[in-house]
Structures are given as structure tokens and as C-alpha cells.
Amino acid sequence: MKQRSVTKVVPTLFFLSSFLSLFFFLNLCKSEPVHLDFSILKTQLDQAAAQNKKLVVIFGASWCPDCNSLDGMLGETKIKELIERKFIIQKIDVGRFDKNLDINEKLGDPIDNGIPALVILDPKKSNPMIANTTGGEFSNASKMSSEQVFNYLNQF
Numbered sequence: 001m002k003q004r005s006v007t008k009v010v011p012t013l014f015f016l017s018s019f020l021s022l023f024f025f026l027n028l029c030k031s032e033p034v035h036l037d038f039s040i041l042k043t044q045l046d047q048a049a050a051q052n053k054k055l056v057v058i059f060g061a062s063w064c065p066d067c068n069s070l071d072g073m074l075g076e077t078k079i080k081e082l083i084e085r086k087f088i089i090q091k092i093d094v095g096r097f098d099k100n101l102d103i104n105e106k107l108g109d110p111i112d113n114g115i116p117a118l119v120i121l122d123p124k125k126s127n128p129m130i131a132n133t134t135g136g137e138f139s140n141a142s143k144m145s146s147e148q149v150f151n152y153l154n155q156f
Contacts, residue, residue: 038121038128040103041090048088049123054130054156056083059092059104060116067116069142073149082153087120108132114139120156130156 038045041055048055060067073079074089083089092100094111104110108129110117113136120131
């Protein structure tokens, strides 16, 4: 009789402990909504709104080969014409990840997975952020084609 009690209790305890562990883990993983502060870019947002354009904030650094590659592609005719039509560009120098980190934080930490990182803002929206490359989408820009950069920007 004692053997049966143990065989019933052990799986029950295992199930309960697993359930409680999962419950506590999920509660720890909950993230509070982040309030992003766009006021630091007010002048640029106002300029974009006045010109009926979107604002592209590019985080990068002069030492970064991928940043330099992206910068070169932005000067290519097809992309340059797209930018002139649809966007205002604001570059933010992050140095060696020791400069302008306040702006980075206020825009949702786009440099977390590498630079260059882009944030695209639409000044006409109440929540202006329409894209944020927090996944490091451009951190390998030196391996990207101009067409990939064009297609990414053109979707906005």
C-alpha cells in the first residue's frame, strides 16, 4: 500500500513543481511597456512633417565597416533619389558604444544587436516609430546589396 502512495505522490509533486516553476518563469519574463521619448528628435520630426517625409535615424560609428558600407550605399543614385523623395536622414554617432546612448535608449535600444541600426519614424502618427532594427538587420551591411537596402527603405 505504501508503494502505491509514493508512486502517486511523486508524479503529482513533479507536476506541481513544474507548473509553479513555469508560472514564476513566465512572470519574470513579462516586460513592462516601454515609453519611448521622441522629443529629443523634435526638430527633425517637425522638419520631416513639414516636408511630408519620414525620419530615418541611423546609429553608427566611423570605425564600423558595416556603417561605412551602408553610408556608401545611401549615396548611390537609386537609393539617394528614394531618400530625397521619402525621408530625412539623421545620423547618430555611438562612438565605441559610449556616445549618445541616451538617444539609443529613448528609441528602444536599436544598437543592442549591432550597428548600423535604423529607426524609422513617421511624424504624422501618434506613436511615430514604424520600424526599429533591434534584431541587427543592418549589422552586416557590408554583405548586403544595394537592392536589399533599397527594398527595405522603399517599404515605408
